[in-house]
Amino acid sequence: MRLNRRAxxxxxxxxxxxxxxxxPARAQAIEELVIAYNVTLPSWDPTVGPSAVNxxxxxxxxxxxxxFILQQPDLTPAPGLLTDWGWNEDRTQVWMDxxxxxxxxxxxxxxxxxxxxxxxxxxxxxxxNPIQFIWSTIGNFTVDGNRITADVLRFxxxxxxxxxxxxGYVLPKDYYERVGADGFESAPVGTGPYMVDGFERxxxxxxxANANYWNGVPEFETVTIRFVPDAASRVAEIxxxxxxxxxxxxxxxxxxxxxxxxxxxxxxxxxxGMIFLNDIDVMLDPNVRMAAALAIDKQTIIDxxxxxxxxAIDTLETPDYIAFDPGVTVPYDPDRAMELLAESGYSPDNxxxxxxQTTRGFKPKDYEMIQAIVGLWRRVGIEAEIEVYEIAxxxxxxxxxxxxxxxxxxxxxxxxxxxxxxxxxxxxxTPHSVWDGQDLVDMIAPLWAEADEEARIQGWKxxxxxxxxxxxxxxxxxxxxxxxxxxxxxxxxxxxxxxxxHLMTRA
Amino acid sequence: xxLIRAILSRLAGTAVTLIGVAVIVFVVIRVVPGNxxxxxxxxxxxxxxIARLTARYGFxxxxxxxxxxxxxxxxxxxxxxxxxxxxxVLDLVLGRLPATLELSLLALAIAVTxxxxxxxxxxxxxxxxxxxxVDVAAGMSLSVPDFLWGLVLILLFGVxxxxxxxxxxxxxxxxxxxxxxxYLIESVLRLRFDITRDLLAHMxxxxxxxAIPLAAIIAQLLKQSLKEVMHLDYATLARTKGYSETxxxxxxxxxxxxxxxxxxxxxxxxxxxxxTVIIERLFSxxxxxxxAIDAVINRDLPLIQGIVILFAVLFTxxxxxxxxxxxxxxxxxxxx
Numbered sequence: 001m002r003l004n005r006r007a008x009x010x011x012x013x014x015x016x017x018x019x020x021x022x023x024p025a026r027a028q029a030i031e032e033l034v035i036a037y038n039v040t041l042p043s044w045d046p047t048v049g050p051s052a053v054n055x056x057x058x059x060x061x062x063x064x065x066x067x068f069i070l071q072q073p074d075l076t077p078a079p080g081l082l083t084d085w086g087w088n089e090d091r092t093q094v095w096m097d098x099x100x101x102x103x104x105x106x107x108x109x110x111x112x113x114x115x116x117x118x119x120x121x122x123x124x125x126x127x128x129n130p131i132q133f134i135w136s137t138i139g140n141f142t143v144d145g146n147r148i149t150a151d152v153l154r155f156x157x158x159x160x161x162x163x164x165x166x167x168g169y170v171l172p173k174d175y176y177e178r179v180g181a182d183g184f185e186s187a188p189v190g191t192g193p194y195m196v197d198g199f200e201r202x203x204x205x206x207x208x209a210n211a212n213y214w215n216g217v218p219e220f221e222t223v224t225i226r227f228v229p230d231a232a233s234r235v236a237e238i239x240x241x242x243x244x245x246x247x248x249x250x251x252x253x254x255x256x257x258x259x260x261x262x263x264x265x266x267x268x269x270x271x272x273g274m275i276f277l278n279d280i281d282v283m284l285d286p287n288v289r290m291a292a293a294l295a296i297d298k299q300t301i302i303d304x305x306x307x308x309x310x311x312a313i314d315t316l317e318t319p320d321y322i323a324f325d326p327g328v329t330v331p332y333d334p335d336r337a338m339e340l341l342a343e344s345g346y347s348p349d350n351x352x353x354x355x356x357q358t359t360r361g362f363k364p365k366d367y368e369m370i371q372a373i374v375g376l377w378r379r380v381g382i383e384a385e386i387e388v389y390e391i392a393x394x395x396x397x398x399x400x401x402x403x404x405x406x407x408x409x410x411x412x413x414x415x416x417x418x419x420x421x422x423x424x425x426x427x428x429x430t431p432h433s434v435w436d437g438q439d440l441v442d443m444i445a446p447l448w449a450e451a452d453e454e455a456r457i458q459g460w461k462x463x464x465x466x467x468x469x470x471x472x473x474x475x476x477x478x479x480x481x482x483x484x485x486x487x488x489x490x491x492x493x494x495x496x497x498x499x500x501x502h503l504m505t506r507a
Numbered sequence: 508x509x510l511i512r513a514i515l516s517r518l519a520g521t522a523v524t525l526i527g528v529a530v531i532v533f534v535v536i537r538v539v540p541g542n543x544x545x546x547x548x549x550x551x552x553x554x555x556x557i558a559r560l561t562a563r564y565g566f567x568x569x570x571x572x573x574x575x576x577x578x579x580x581x582x583x584x585x586x587x588x589x590x591x592x593x594x595x596v597l598d599l600v601l602g603r604l605p606a607t608l609e610l611s612l613l614a615l616a617i618a619v620t621x622x623x624x625x626x627x628x629x630x631x632x633x634x635x636x637x638x639x640x641v642d643v644a645a646g647m648s649l650s651v652p653d654f655l656w657g658l659v660l661i662l663l664f665g666v667x668x669x670x671x672x673x674x675x676x677x678x679x680x681x682x683x684x685x686x687x688x689x690y691l692i693e694s695v696l697r698l699r700f701d702i703t704r705d706l707l708a709h710m711x712x713x714x715x716x717x718a719i720p721l722a723a724i725i726a727q728l729l730k731q732s733l734k735e736v737m738h739l740d741y742a743t744l745a746r747t748k749g750y751s752e753t754x755x756x757x758x759x760x761x762x763x764x765x766x767x768x769x770x771x772x773x774x775x776x777x778x779x780x781x782x783t784v785i786i787e788r789l790f791s792x793x794x795x796x797x798x799a800i801d802a803v804i805n806r807d808l809p810l811i812q813g814i815v816i817l818f819a820v821l822f823t824x825x826x827x828x829x830x831x832x833x834x835x836x837x838x839x840x841x842x843x
Contacts, residue, residue, distance in 0.1 A: 032680065040801055042591035049593050050547040050805065128563070130549040133556070185594065201592065202603070202801065203793035204679045224679045228791045229800075233674060236661045240669040392541030392806045399545035399557070431548045431557065 030488045033220040033501060036234045036243035040202050040227040044188040045181065046169045047121070048128045053166045055271075055412040059498030060225060063207060064105075065190035066170055068096075068115065068163035070215070073494045073503070075270065075320060075416045077160070080215075081115065081170050081191065085160055087152070091451050094138055094159065096148045102214045104172045105195040112148050116141045117173035119150070131167045134159065155449050157456055158417050165415040193218045193502035202227060207501065218502040225501070238262060244486040247499050251307040251364065254482040262484045263507075268311050269481045269497035270414040272318060273363060274425075275356070275373075275474040276398075276407045276434040282354050283405045287344040288382070289471035291337035292406070293330050295380045301372050302477055305365045309480040315464040316411065316422045318478040320495060323418035323460040328468045337380040351383035356406040357397075360388045363410050369476070370408050399431045407434070410479070414496035418460030419448065426467060435472045517830060521823045528819040529581075529812075533574050536811050542566075543590055543806040564590065577812070586816075587809035591801070596813035600795060604817060605688035606676055607787070607794035611780050613691070613710055614717035618779075619772065621718065622725025629726065630733040630756055641726065648723035653782045657716035657789045664712060672709040674791035681705055713790040717782050721775050728771055732764035739763075766836060773829025777822045 037060070043051045046061040070080030084097040102110040121127050123135035137156040142149050162168050175189050188196050193215065194207035207223040226243060228234045235253050237243040239262075249257075258264030275292075282288050302310035317324040338347070346352040356374065360367040367388065374384045387404060389397075397403045413421040427444045428436035443463050450456035467473055483499065485491045492503035544560050552560075561567045565576065580587060586596035629641035651659075665673035677683065677690060681702060685693045691710070694702040736742060737760050745759045746752075784796035791797070795814055802810040 036674070042589075042801070042805070043593050045593070050543075050591050053547070053549065125559070130547060133549060133552070181593070198679060200676075200679075200793055201599070202797045203675050203791070206679045222680075226674055226679075226791060228674050230789050230791070232658060233661065233789055233791060236665050236673050240665045240673060242665070242669070242673060390541060392543075392546055392804070395545040395548070396540055396542040399542070399548055429553075431545075431552050 030220070030244055030486070030506065032222040032224060033245070033489065033504065034224045034226060034243045035499065035501060036228040036237040036246035037225045037499070038229060038231070038234065038246075038248040040229065041199075041205060042201075044185050044196075044199075045171075047118075047167045047171065048130075050130075053130045055166070055414060055497065058166070058414075058496065059494075059500050060205065061169065062192065062498055063194045063223075063225075063501055064188060064192045064196055066192050067168045068118075068170055069160065069168070071164035071414075071496065073492055075414065075495045077164055080164070081110070082163065085163075091155055092152050094150050094152060096150075098146045098148060099214060100146060102191050103212050104175065104191055105189045105210060106172070106175055108172070108174060110170075110172075110191050112143045112146060114170055114173045115148055116143060118170045121171070122167060129167050131162060131165075134162050135167075155451060157448075157450060157453065158415070158419050161415045161417050161420075165420070194223060197222070213502075219505045220501060223501040238484050238486065241486065244489050245483065245491060245499070245504065247481060247483045249482060249484065251309045251482060254309075254484065255307060257484055261487055263487070263491075265483045265485075265491055265493050266309055266480045267483075267493035267495065268318065268320070268478050269493075269495055270318065270320075270416060271410055271412045271479045271481075271497055272313060272316065272421075273310075273366070273369070273408070273410050273476040273479065274316065275476065276403060276409055276425075277471070277473055278401075278403050278405050278407070278434050279436055281405050282352050285344050285352075286470060287340040288346070288352050288354075291340040291380060292377060292382060293471040293474045294333045294340070295337040295376050295382065296373050296474065296476070297332040297376060298476055299332075301369055305368050305372060306477075306480075309482065311478040311480070313475045313478050315468055316425055316473065316475050317418060317464060318416075321413070321416040321418065321421065323422070323457050323464065325461045325464060328461075328465045330468050330471070334376070334380050341381040346381045348379065348381045351378070351381045353383045353385070354406060355387050355404040356384045356408065357387045357389055357394070357404045358408040359391050359394065362391050363479070366408060366410075398434060401434070401436070403434055406474075412497070414498075418457065418464070422460055422464055422467070423447070426463070426473065437472065440466065440472065513834065514827075514831065517827050521827060524823055525816065525819055529578070529816055530574070532812055532815045533577065534570060536808050537570055537573070541806045543808055546806055547590075577809075586813045589802075589810040590807045591805045592807075592810070596809050599798065599810065600813045600817050602688055603793065603795045603798050605690070606792065607780070607783050607796060608821075609689060609691045610710055610714055610783060610787070610792065610794060611717070611776070614714040614721070614779055615772075615776055617714055617718035618721035618725060622722035623729060625722065625726035626729035626733060627756055627761075629730040630737065630760075631752060633734060633737075641730070645723040645726045648719045649727070651720070653716050653720055654785045654789055656719045657713065657786055660712045660716055661789070671712050673712060674709075676706065676709050676793050677702070678705050678709075709792075713786045713792055716786050716789075717779050721772075721779055724775055725768060725772060729764060729768045732767055733760050736760045736764045766833065769836070770829060770833055773825060773832075776829075777825050780818065780821055780825070 039056045041057055041060050043049055046052055046065055051057060066081050068082050070078045072078050081099050082096045083099050087094055098112040098115055104110055119135060122129045123132060125132060134156055137154040137159060138150040139153050140151040172189050176184050193210055193213045195210050197208040198206035204224055204226045209218045209221045211217055228237055231249050234246045235249050238246045254264055277283050277289055298312035302312060314330040315328050356370060358367055358370040370386055374386060377384055411425055424430050424432050426435060426440060427433050428441045443466060447456055447459045450459060481497050483491050483493060488507050490505045490507050494500055544566060565573060589596055589599055592599060625641050625645060629638050632638045661673050664671045687693055691706045694706060742755055742759055745755045783794055784799055787794045787796035788800050799814045802814060
């Protein structure tokens with residue numbers, strides 16, 4: 001074959017035709033909402049396996065399944081499939097009122113039996129629910145009309161909070177028993193605002209609005225969630241008009257794109273960055289710990305590295321958590337840090353040395369933040385060596401209590417309760433805790449079963465103050481989630497970080 | 508007979524290679540940092556909970572014991588169950604294999620076409636500035652890695668001039684009436700060219716990103732081989748018979764110059780398949796490579812094993828095919 005000018009022109013025309021035929025509908029009115037999501041969905045059952053406790057995919061689950069209790073965008077609970085709930089007076093029983101007039105995506109009626117079955121299944125060891133230790137605290141269910149009553153087998157003050165947290169989903173009893181786990185995986189059925197219309201693993205999920213949704217029919221009839229894990233590709237998706245909404249892009253890109261035709265929302269979410277301190281080596285010296293905490297200028301780090309997108313925090317409670325105490329502060333005070341280090345015999349010429357571990361690229365600017373912190377530490381007499389590891393290694397080391405003296409990590413707590421933040425992060429016997437001091441264990445232990453809510457919250461505030469006063473962990477910042485949307489769509493941000501298509505409306 | 512002996516010998520060698528890969532992968536992913544159980548521990552897990560989870564996934568046994576159990580399953584067609592997807596590994600990897608194969612083959616076709624064209628043009632225009640331009644183009648194509656080409660292509664044809672799709676394999680809105688996951692091939696066979704067009708619009712950029720470096724390698728090597736044989740007697744004889752330079756290159760020189768390129772293409776094709784891991788991620792393409800990255804991040808050991816072994820099978824199969832093709836084309840090997 002001879003390649004002449006005519007042949008080249010023909011090839012070019014064919015290529016252009018091929019491309020134009022698949023042009024994204026950038027400027028057209030949005031009929032089918034397309035979202036470029038930052039993670040993939042490995043499994044459809046929101047109550048078992050590792051996916052069930054992955055906070056980043058809860059938004060997809062909540063599009064298809066309802067939780068026992070609805071969580072509003074400000075993290076507060078509201079009537080959902082359960083319209084009311086509570087304990088009896090002596091806290092030996094719980095009761096739950098079940099909503100009527102709700103149907104499953106397959107058309108069958110939602111009943112109290114579905115709620116009981118979901119709770120019993122979640123509490124059974126053989127199911128493999130990662131939060132089984134919470135669900136198993138109630139049992140012996142009885143149903144009277146639309147009211148379910150259960151015995152409290154072990155008092156758990158946060159049981160109702162877990163009903164809008166990880167694995168707190170209601171699944172269809174009859175359907176699940178009929179099709180089994182594999183059948184449910186290939187054709188999931190919920191009561192949620194959207195029904196699954198198509199699913200390609202690692203590629204996309206296509207959702208169709210549930211016309212019978214009890215909480216109002218979603219505005220967008222069809223929603224496609226594309227799984228685009230690469231941040232640069234997500235930016236290209238929204239910039240090209242292939243997707244209408246995306247999230248979690250570098251803040252510089254967010255600023256650049258929102259100054260154009262795209263709309264941006266940047267909301268603080270229930271995810272914090274922190275430095276775990278391990279009770280080993282030099283970290284046993286309170287002066288070293290406190291100096292390390294005082295020497296970090298959090299606000300400057302947020303301003304310089306995160307373009308101002310972050311909220312500096314001094315405890316593991318963010319301002320929108322119920323145990324937040326604005327009176328507990330750890331100011332940036334490098335002079336005091338140097339004094340404390342001097343008391344222990346350290347100075348910039350004779351620095352205290354330890355290793356700090358961090359991920360690189362797992363969270364926005366994680367490595368760069370630690371680099372900046374190490375630089376700040378160096379000025380006061382702390383010489384920290386950075387060790388980069390993968391997040392999987394972090395989990396392994398943390399579970400084995402083998403982390404370095406300092407280790408950067410992030411912690412999500414969308415239920416906003418101190419037990420699931422400060423509690424699990426700082427209570428020595430749990431596998432997620434790093435500081436194992438007995439004094440702290442003794443402070444926290446009674447709070448797990450404290451029945452007086454006011455006393456419980458005050459107890460956790462006291463724990464937070466003790467942790468800050470003794471620098472047992474170094475909280476850094478509350479993350480801000482950037483979301484970009486095309487003209488024609490309004491996004492309602494959710495403080496949990498879940499991007500929920502049923503909250504999106506036409507602009 | 509010699510060819511059959513060679514094939515049997517290669518097949519035996521392939522089996523040994525695959526067993527070796529299986530053992531190495533099995534051991535390595537269990538000794539590298541990152542315990543899958545630690546990643547799925549619930550907040551309030553006790554020692555008993557950890558022990559129960561460890562036993563549930565069979566990680567409480569020694570590595571040799573785990574290997575024996577896994578190998579027994581493999582011989583019965585059971586590669587285990589994915590920890591994250593909770594689906595049989597074999598179903599997952601075989602479901603994604605066609606997507607990666609189609610992408611790789613399309614990239615190979617583009618690379619061979621583009622590289623071959625550049626080589627022929629470079630030979631035709633040898634000694635002129637045009638040959639220099641071909642060399643520069645090949646050098647630039649080769650010096651930029653495939654993932655960077657991917658980003659450039661996304662910027663050019665996805666953002667600045669959005670004529671192609673930049674993520675996924677097919678438009679979600681399309682109804683696919685297919686019985687296999689070889690969408691591209693089946694769409695052609697079923698004459699569903701609307702789907703073919705949509706698939707190509709999704710595949711063209713990732714396959715180009717994969718193809719560009721390989722095209723440059725083919726262009727450089729083939730041009731060098733062509734230039735060497737163009738000085739040989741039979742090429743001179745063809746010229747003296749009055750054949751055009753194009754005819755001499757395509758009909759006389761190319762069949763003799765192509766053997767070394769063929770071997771190289773075979774080897775490079777295995778690298779190209781390896782390159783799909785990053786490119787599929789970049790273009791959110793639903794192939795094996797994209798799945799492999801998620802499996803590694805989540806420490807989904809059974810799935811990692813399945814994917815790596817499938818890649819190993821692919822590599823060895825491609826190498827085997829290259830050897831056989833080489834033997835079939837090379838008269839000295841064909842006749843023993």
